[in-house]
Amino acid sequence: MNTDINKLRELIRYHERKYYIDDQPDITDAAFDALMRQLEELEKASPEEDIPSDSPTQRVGGGVALGSRIPHRSPMLSLDNTFGKDELLDFGKRVQRILEDAPVEYVAELKIDGLGVSLLYENGILVRGLTRGDGEFGEDVSGNLRTIRAIPLRLTSTEDNPVPPVLEVRGEVFIPKHLLDDINVQREAEGETPFANPRNAAAGSVRTQDSNVTAKRPLDIFIYSLNYVEGLEVTTHTEALEKLKGFGFKCNPYTELHNSLEDVFIFYNQWVEKREEIPYEVDGIVVKVNDISQQRELGSTAKSPRWATSYKFPAHQTITTIEKIEVQVGRTGVLTPVAILEPVKLAGATITHATLHNEQEILNKDIRIGDTIVLERAGDVIPKINDVLKEKRKGDEVAFQFPDLCPTCGTPVQRSDAEVAVRCVNAGCSAQLKRRIAHYASRNALEIEGLGPATVNQLVDNNLVQDVADLYTLKAEEVGKLERMGPGLTHNLLHQIERSKQASAARLLVGLSIFHVGETVAEVLIDHFLSIDALSQANTEAIEAIPGIGPQIAESVATFFEQNRPLIEKLKAAGLKCFTEEVAKAPQVLEDTFFSGKTFVVTGSLTDMTRTEASTQIKARGGKVTSSVTGKTDYLIAGEGAGSKYDKAVELGVEILTAEAFFEHLGEN
Numbered sequence: 277m278n279t280d281i282n283k284l285r286e287l288i289r290y291h292e293r294k295y296y297i298d299d300q301p302d303i304t305d306a307a308f309d310a311l312m313r314q315l316e317e318l319e320k321a322s323p324e325e326d327i328p329s330d331s332p333t334q335r336v337g338g339g340v341a342l343g344s345r346i347p348h349r350s351p352m353l354s355l356d357n358t359f360g361k362d363e364l365l366d367f368g369k370r371v372q373r374i375l376e377d378a379p380v381e382y383v384a385e386l387k388i389d390g391l392g393v394s395l396l397y398e399n400g401i402l403v404r405g406l407t408r409g410d411g412e413f414g415e416d417v418s419g420n421l422r423t424i425r426a427i428p429l430r431l432t433s434t435e436d437n438p439v440p441p442v443l444e445v446r447g448e449v450f451i452p453k454h455l456l457d458d459i460n461v462q463r464e465a466e467g468e469t470p471f472a473n474p475r476n477a478a479a480g481s482v483r484t485q486d487s488n489v490t491a492k493r494p495l496d497i498f499i500y501s502l503n504y505v506e507g508l509e510v511t512t513h514t515e516a517l518e519k520l521k522g523f524g525f526k527c528n529p530y531t532e533l534h535n536s537l538e539d540v541f542i543f544y545n546q547w548v549e550k551r552e553e554i555p556y557e558v559d560g561i562v563v564k565v566n567d568i569s570q571q572r573e574l575g576s577t578a579k580s581p582r583w584a585t586s587y588k589f590p591a592h593q594t595i596t597t598i599e600k601i602e603v604q605v606g607r608t609g610v611l612t613p614v615a616i617l618e619p620v621k622l623a624g625a626t627i628t629h630a631t632l633h634n635e636q637e638i639l640n641k642d643i644r645i646g647d648t649i650v651l652e653r654a655g656d657v658i659p660k661i662n663d664v665l666k667e668k669r670k671g672d673e674v675a676f677q678f679p680d681l682c683p684t685c686g687t688p689v690q691r692s693d694a695e696v697a698v699r700c701v702n703a704g705c706s707a708q709l710k711r712r713i714a715h716y717a718s719r720n721a722l723e724i725e726g727l728g729p730a731t732v733n734q735l736v737d738n739n740l741v742q743d744v745a746d747l748y749t750l751k752a753e754e755v756g757k758l759e760r761m762g763p764g765l766t767h768n769l770l771h772q773i774e775r776s777k778q779a780s781a782a783r784l785l786v787g788l789s790i791f792h793v794g795e796t797v798a799e800v801l802i803d804h805f806l807s808i809d810a811l812s813q814a815n816t817e818a819i820e821a822i823p824g825i826g827p828q829i830a831e832s833v834a835t836f837f838e839q840n841r842p843l844i845e846k847l848k849a850a851g852l853k854c855f856t857e858e859v860a861k862a863p864q865v866l867e868d869t870f871f872s873g874k875t876f877v878v879t880g881s882l883t884d885m886t887r888t889e890a891s892t893q894i895k896a897r898g899g900k901v902t903s904s905v906t907g908k909t910d911y912l913i914a915g916e917g918a919g920s921k922y923d924k925a926v927e928l929g930v931e932i933l934t935a936e937a938f939f940e941h942l943g944e945n
């Protein structure tokens with residue numbers, strides 16, 4: 277009996293490998309499903325403790341999938357970037373100099389734009405999977421990674437290629453780009469915000485709380501390095517990749533060995549031409565010295581190895597036209613013009629909108645309805661209009677008339693000399709309310725999963741909520757009547773709303789949509805006042821006295837609390853935990869770090885970390901975090917989609933750190 281069941285497991289593993297790793301199935305899907313069912317039946321009849329964790333049925337586990345922060349065996353470094361052929365050749369010269377002109381072979385690989393992970397195998401069994409995290413510590417996502425069929429739960433061991441007792445590999449988890457649209461259609465149907473690009477989709481799917489969600493996503497992986505091994509000698513990177521393939525790992529097939537960087541450059545150019553044909557998002561190439569003893573000789577800096585570099589592809593660009601211009605009302609009443617585009621594919625996502633920022637931007641660039649434009653996306657989350665092709669104008673393009681009335685509630689808009697923004701000042705405007713609630717539920721605020729824009733719109737349109745506190749008195753009967761809200765989604769939404777009561781005071785403060793109060797300012801305010809209650813009693817002077825808080829912010833916060841006492845009372849009555857629990861005292865601050873005594877501004881998305889987490893980490897290392905870039909700022913940490921703060925930093929000559937460089941510095945302490 278036992279041998280039968282084990283043979284069946286072996287057979288299924290073989291077919292999994294043929295299907296998910298080699299892409300050469302030799303049985304039909306139906307036949308494969310039948311084998312799986314047979315195994316499930318046999319396992320049902322056997323005691324639970326007899327089912328091994330590496331059985332093909334054990335991919336989706338129950339319980340919480342996300343776990344603790346775990347130190348990496350060796351830091352997960354990032355790669356230096358080379359821009360242009362000259363810099364690639366400079367990389368080669370550095371390598372040659374250190375290696376005293378010994379012959380060097382280079383491996384050229386595709387740089388997959390996904391989520392870096394580390395997988396640990398003991399005696400051939402997958403025991404742990406971590407995200408990159410800050411490079412030093414990763415997040416335990418074992419439960420989620422187990423659901424990815426291209427990740428073997430048990431390695432193939434043969435006489436010629438026996439699996440070593442301990443093995444740690446690293447690779448990139450990704451989602452095929454043509455499947456992003458399908459996922460987004462479904463997300464939108466469930467009221468969730470669509471993923472901006474395949475990388476975010478991969479990262480979001482691996483870092484979710486529920487491994488059932490991960491299991492449903494078409495995640496895949498390419499293993500790109502053997503990071504640690506006991507009981508196995510390899511002398512080159514290509515040899516390591518061959519061994520890994522033998523163990524059943526999926527490695528990228530377009531990997532080439534070259535004797536010169538001139539040839540690597542040809543590889544690069546070929547893929548610049550062909551990148552759109554690759555079914556997954558590739559943002560450049562990676563060049564690695566092949567010989568492992570040479571790699572050791574070259575060593576690493578704190579940030580990146582000296583034996584490897586990346587060479588990024590140019591930003592994705594495409595041409596499309598502006599079909600119309602709409603004006604959206606934001607959560608603080610700001611009216612933002614948005615270009616509605618003829619839909620185009622760009623870097624794996626279908627793009628239908630591009631922000632035009634404000635009225636002035638439209639005038640400065642002379643953007644008209646009907647214009648042909650160049651749309652660009654440089655790894656950024658938000659695509660931008662790079663150029664207006666005026667030579668393509670036919671004469672029927674229409675200049676845009678910025679409205680004088682709010683497009684939602686019809687209240688006359690307010691223009692002021694102090695700012696370019698045009699505002700709707702009607703606090704009861706339903707567009708603002710919808711945005712405020714969606715923001716309240718967003719990832720950096722109260723993080724209420726399942727409360728995306730589609731659901732929010734329905735809640736407001738059906739008069740079920742008039743402010744964010746009304747979320748806490750929603751009843752299942754009411755929610756269940758909304759479109760697409762079956763009993764499952766209703767239950768889940770109410771559960772998530774209930775869960776949000778545990779949020780910190782800083783998150784609640786972010787969620788309240790106070791002008792000028794983002795994550796950083798919220799942290800600073802709560803660090804000082806320790807509770808929303810104390811902050812809500814403070815006057816402008818008291819708030820302005822806090823270092824890093826300017827008069828505009830102070831005024832805005834004090835006015836908000838003056839005008840919204842009933843809302844705060846309602847939230848308190850709803851039982852939000854942060855009203856009753858003291859904020860923990862600040863943790864001990866490390867001394868003599870890269871961050872000590874320096875002032876930082878964090879902007880854009882850091883992918884692996886929220887901005888709140890980033891500022892906590894900076895403060896724990898003795899740094900100061902402020903919200904706007906000034907002459908006093910030492911560094912701007914610029915994540916994806918960094919905008920005006922980035923421009924300001926360039927203008928003021930403030931040093932800019934990429935998210936990766938920031939993570940490296942965090943890793944130093």
Ligand code: IVH
Nearest residue numbers: 353354355385386387388392448500562581
């Ligand atoms: S090697 C020490 N090879 O790119 C360098 N990385 O900044 C180890 N990536 O986070 C990385 N494709 O997750 C390597 N073929 C490839 C890669 C690759 C994608 C990611 C990796 C890392 C980032 C480098």
